[in-house]
Amino acid sequence: MSINDHRLVQCNEKDEETLLIFKKGINDSYNGKISTWSTKKDCCAWEGVSCDNITGRVTELDLKQHFLEGEMNMSILKLEFLSYLDLSFNEFDVIRIPSIQDNITHTSNLLYLDLSFNSYVSSLSLAWLSAHSSLKYLNLSGIDLHKETNLLQAVNTLPSLLELHLSECNLNNFITNPFMEYLNLSSLLTLDLSKNNFSSQLPNQFFNQTKDLTYLDLSWNNIHGSIPHSWKNMKYLDYINLWSNKLSGEALVHLSGWKQLRIMNLGENEFSGTIPINMSQILKVVILRANQFEGNIPTQIFNLSYLFHLDLADNKLSGSIPKSVYNLTQMIKFTMNDRTMAVVELFTKGQEYEVQQIETNRQTIDLSANYLSGEVPSELFHLVQLQTLNLSRNNLIGTIPKIIGGMKNLESLDLSNNKLCGEIPQSMSLLNFLEYLNISYNNFNGKIPTGTQLQSFNASSYIGNPKLCGAPLENCNIKEQNPKTPTTSMKNEDGDSIRESLYLGMGVGFAAGFWGICGSLFLIRKWRHAYFRFVDGVGDKLNVTLMVKLNRFH
Template identity: 70%
Template sequence: MSNNDHGLVRCNEKDHKTLLIFRKGINDSNGQLSTWSTEKDCCTWEGVHCDNITGRVIELDLQAQSLKGEINFFILKLEFLSYLDLSYNEFDVIRIPSIQDNITHTSNLLYLDFSFNLYVSSLSPVDTLHMDNLDWLSPLSSLKYLNLSGIDLHKETNWLQAVNTLPSLLELHMSDCNLNNFMLNPSIEYLNLYSLVTLDLSNKNFTSRLPNWFFNLTKDLTYLDLHSSNIHGEIPSSLLNLQNLRFLDLSYNQLQGSIPDEALNLGENKFSGTIPINMSQNLKVVILRDNQFEGTIPPQLFNLPYLFHLDLAHNKLSGSIPECVYNLTHMVTVHEQSWVDTPIELFTKGQQYYVYDTNPYRRTIDLSANNLYGDVPLELFRLVQLQTLNLSHNNFIGTISNSIGGMKNMESLDLSNNKLCGEIPQSITLLNFLGYLNLSYNIFNGKIPIGTQLQSFDSSSFIGNPKLCGAPLNNCTTVEENPKTAMPSTDNEDDDSIRESLNLGMGAGFAVGFWGICGSLVLIRKWRQAYYRFLNGVGDKLYVTLMVKLNSFHRK
């Protein structure tokens, strides 16, 4: 419908004639363009929008009107046209006049969508619109949005050069276009794609490699879709230059090799399948959160010698945590290393932070919101340099090892929403830097250990454990007056270790007592003489008593 609401200005006569010429090539069997007649003001026609002051046509929106026939590029002679959408119709011909200069005078065009015009042909149940070249794009210097998806462009070998004539372009959608390659004409010194924010070249487009220079041209990209494009070879290292990327889909291609550099940040995409095992041994940061990865956590991931930030949260991973997690040596001992110049979203202490440089001294493991199960391996609690650990929203079982008290640098610990059981180990009170703790919604029982920090946390840190009591829950019937002394353990507390400690204690006590007495008798003369007198006295008494008993017996 028209946007000429005030009815003050009629359609420009020149625009009126241009629209009628465009209308001649359209087969409108459903009568969608019944309002397009010579007698009516063109600003009242279906899909036509005019400027209320000048009366010039500024928009033509005929999306999904079941229109057939030809798209006549004569429509581009509308000088003030800023929006043109002919998508999702059944056009089968594009008519481009032979004299290019006579058709494109509209430098005001900002939005152009010819996508997905499918029609029934004699050769195929469904065919697509064909276009031999994109030379007509060059005058559209103000264009910000271009969607040619579904148009067959297999004859256009210079599509990159054509796009290069659009310096203001923000969004380019060319999926299902049968593009052949990424070849760049040697006459072009550089591509001007720096403004691009969205790029979709997906679905049956290429049979070539991704050139390494490609991602250097589009550093502001936030959306990149190259799925199902027959791309092969290695992933270019320049992919990591896309620091603003929020969506990336490289699925269903033939990519191979390792992903280079020190940081791998592919978070918040739609990657599926298993986590790749061929990664650079130099990786320090691995972020794969918010994807659709399945399968188990590959042990190779824990053999990266420099890794200090691992984030696999919000995927579909299953299985247990490999015991080789202890091989993350940078989380066990302090190593000098440089900062990683990559911005990341850091999730710690229940908050989300955006940091521009990754601190190698902030060691993090986040495996939350997956389908992981089994016991939490003892080796994980031996990563004594770890500062943030998040295992929440999984299916972990078993108890927490008392050796957790050795993780002296821990600042944020989240084990909530699992099936962990038993008592909370007393050694947890030794985590003096702990600023965030969440043990809620498990099966913990007994009393919350009394320590300098645990009672300062909100009760929400412990709720959802029906058999757990003590401050800050304050639901215990008695209060423990003499809490056990917290002692971190390096191994599991089993019966053998208890018996061994008891035997050692008894042996040590006997040795101390024996040598305490015997040593004093040997070294101190007065003690020795007094001891001998005592023994003589006892002997005399025993002798007298014995003789009296014997005399009494003989008399009888």
């Protein structure tokens, strides 16, 4: 429902006619909202239409994600006072460009144009863009533009452009186009060229034009080589996303000049070198996952008060996790949630997610798959706002401190494949929001603390700890369930000693008696003869007695 339902000034008739022409080519059988456009109702009250309260002229048309099909008739741009047009995330299969006789003659007031992700549009000619030189925002993402030979020229006719989004447009030759050196992007603040299958190096001259870029997204391409030296001059860069390319070299040497940087995603590349200590102090997101970074983790990174997402996983980092007073305010104190539009890969709860916006209440520390050693510092467990902690696949030693029970917001904990030992603290059963747990393949021992939280995970969360027992693993044996007290242990040890002495004495006595008699018979002849005579006599007596008994019986 439009906010202009209760207007006093009616919709302009010319604008109404243009809207009805636009409606003719549309099939909205899914939700039928455009079908309600009718002359029986003021057009300023139509679905998605907004008008100026004084003039009654249409100023905005927002039909984002209305499941519209059919023809997108760009004659809608004949609306003289239209400043905002969003037809994104629909299912148009044709974009109809006005013919010569329908060309727009008035000065365009269009500032915002979003035609992105109309999944069935296969191509689009952009010559008509030149009539809209006032554009500040242009989004054509998801439309195949690989046949458009004049794309750069069309963009160059938009001197006021602040944001340009061309993600997933199949622009594999865009940054190697010879016209690139003539491109004027001096006003541009946001440039999104992600997922275009680029397979070249980054040209120096391109970024000379965008010194002031604040947002640069070249993720999900095949760009190779190193970062150009000209990038050192991008002092106002706020957001950079180079995720999943083939870039190499010591990328982080450029960071010393990027004092305005808030979000840095260099993951899934082949960058090398060490992590510098003089990074931007307002960094919120640091993603260096899956590269070749080495050396120690600098203490300074844990003193970035705005940082809430740190991902250094799958590198060659070594040494111990810094032991210091962590000043990660976002992970210690509760703060109001803040959302930043940023496409990032989020690894949590044993899975990978792509999120379109990252929120400050999704605090993450992932240091997994490195060569880190030493004990896990207790300071790490003071980050009570942390939701995801992954230290798996390192060489960490020591125990889990009891203070882990204070991390009440923890949802995902992975300590697997380390050399951690000791008992699992009872306080872990207090982690009521824990949805994913993996402490497998360590040296933990004793009984898993009783509590519905820890028993809710299956055995795979605990396997590889031979001395660990209790549900969901096999039950502990009696001795482990009822450990002996020192007094009982001493008594049992004394009893065992007495029994051993008794059995030893009986054995020695039997041996002495046996060999005392048998040895004497063997060594002294008279005794031997007397013994055998005695045995023969006893035998004769037994024989006579037996015969007498038999005769009496007969």
